[in-house]
Amino acid sequence: MKIVEIQAGAAIVMQISMNGQTIELPTVSVTVQDGALVTEAIRINGKLLGLDNSAIHVNLMCIRENKAPIIFKNVKCTMITYNQKLHYKVTAFAEGFENNRREAFRLYVGCGGIAQLGLNKSAAKVLVKDVSETGFSFLSEKEIESILNMPVRLVFNDMEYNISLMGIIVRKVKIDEQKYLYGCRLSVTNNQLSRYINDKQRQNMANGRQGISDKEKGKIVAALSQEEDAPAGNVRRSNNTLLLKGEKKHRVTHFSGKREIDNVDRDERRKVFKNMYSGKRV
Numbered sequence: 001m002k003i004v005e006i007q008a009g010a011a012i013v014m015q016i017s018m019n020g021q022t023i024e025l026p027t028v029s030v031t032v033q034d035g036a037l038v039t040e041a042i043r044i045n046g047k048l049l050g051l052d053n054s055a056i057h058v059n060l061m062c063i064r065e066n067k068a069p070i071i072f073k074n075v076k077c078t079m080i081t082y083n084q085k086l087h088y089k090v091t092a093f094a095e096g097f098e099n100n101r102r103e104a105f106r107l108y109v110g111c112g113g114i115a116q117l118g119l120n121k122s123a124a125k126v127l128v129k130d131v132s133e134t135g136f137s138f139l140s141e142k143e144i145e146s147i148l149n150m151p152v153r154l155v156f157n158d159m160e161y162n163i164s165l166m167g168i169i170v171r172k173v174k175i176d177e178q179k180y181l182y183g184c185r186l187s188v189t190n191n192q193l194s195r196y197i198n199d200k201q202r203q204n205m206a207n208g209r210q211g212i213s214d215k216e217k218g219k220i221v222a223a224l225s226q227e228e229d230a231p232a233g234n235v236r237r238s239n240n241t242l243l244l245k246g247e248k249k250h251r252v253t254h255f256s257g258k259r260e261i262d263n264v265d266r267d268e269r270r271k272v273f274k275n276m277y278s279g280k281r282v
Contacts, residue, residue: 001062001070001095001096001097002092002095002096003036003037003060003072003075003090003091003092003096004032004035004036004037006029006032006037006062006070007029008029008030008031009028009029010028010029010062010063010064011026011028011062011063012026012027012028012029012039012060012061012062012063013025013026013027013060013061013063013069014026014027014042014051014058014059014060014061014077015058015059015060015061015071016051016056016057016058016220016224017056017057017058017059018055018056018057018219018220018223019055019219019220021219021220023220023221024061024204025042025044025049026042027039027040027041027042027088028040029062030082030087031082033080033082033089034089035091036089036090036091036092037060037089037090037092038080038082038087038088038089038090039087039088039090040087040088041079041085041086041087041088042088044221044225047221047225047226048086048225048226049221049224049225049226050079050224050225050226051077051088051224052076052077052078052079053223053224055223056220056224057074058074058075058076058077059071059072059073059074059075060072060075060090060092060096061099062096067098068098068099069098069099070096070097070098070099071096071097071098071099072090072092072094072095072096073094074093075090075091075092075093076090076091076093077089077090077091078091106130106131106132107130107131107132107197107200107201108129108130108204109128109129109130109131109156109158109200110127110128110129111127111128111156111157111158112125112126112127112128112156113125113126113127113128113138113154113155113156114126114154114155114156115138115140115152115153115154115155115182116152116153117144117147117150117152117169118144118150118151118152121144124140124142125140126138126139126140126154127139127140128154128156128158129181131163131165131193131196131197132197133186133193133194133197134185134186135167135170135183135184135185135186136154136165136167136183136184136186137171137181137182137183137184138154138181138182138184139175139179139180139181139182140179140180140182141178141179141180142180143174143180147169147172147182148169148170148171148172149168149169149170150168150169151166151167151168151169151187152166152167152168152169152182152184153165153166153167154167154184158196158200159196159199159200159203161192161195161196161199163190163192163193163196164190165184165186165188165190165193166186166187166188166190167184167185167186167187167188168184168185168187169182169183169184170183170184170185171183171184
């Protein structure tokens with residue numbers, strides 16, 4: 001699939017990776033322009049996210065009803081003005097491909113559950129780490145010897161779902177002195193599981209939640225945040241650098257209630273302040 005074949009109004013997810021961490025943020029396709037896709041810009045807490053940054057990698061995911069999503073890897077996102085508003089212009093350098101969630105996608109859950117390890121073992125409280133359509137994993141304070149290939153039943157409630165999974169333990173990892181991770185392969189198909197994964201992922205994207213800590217997510221968002229200035233097309237980066245469309249960056253320094261611009265001649269200074277304070281003579 002080519003990126004220009006995405007229809008206006010399609011649900012889009014931007015997968016943004018930085019320093020080994022990835023967040024997913026939703027947006028919407030708007031139109032096609034010059035062989036690229038135009039999408040709505042993403043704003044978090046009133047701050048615009050700039051995705052034209054060499055420190056990040058961006059994948060675009062097109063969500064389709066009752067079908068696997070289409071992923072475009074390592075797209076280029078530039079900020080443009082469209083209909084007097086800021087948008088992303090997304091250029092793909094290769095065609096998109098279907099993301100087979102059965103093989104690739106693991107959903108972070110992070111809620112409590114009950115696990116019964118073995119046929120005659122008592123149930124234990126655990127923390128459900130993640131699930132996929134082929135397996136699941138959970139954290140427990142209990143260590144069990146000779147556990148590989150042991151049958152396990154995991155039960156947990158989340159959203160409006162009561163999930164019961166049957167599997168075989170295929171991995172045990174000691175996290176610390178009082179915590180163990182158990183990875184399991186599904187042995188019985190659960191018809192609810194795929195619906196739960198889809199609904200949970202939509203909820204996570206709507207709430208801006210990902211399977212990484214709020215601190216790590218905050219670092220990514222802070223690094224990419226920009227503030228908008230009127231007229232549309234001018235943005236102020238979070239490091240207080242004013243960037244006028246089509247011009248080089250100018251450092252704006254604040255002190256004693258005054259503003260100074262370094263290395264800017266008189267004509268340029270008038271132009272900068274004219275945009276910042278429309279109608280006010282400087």
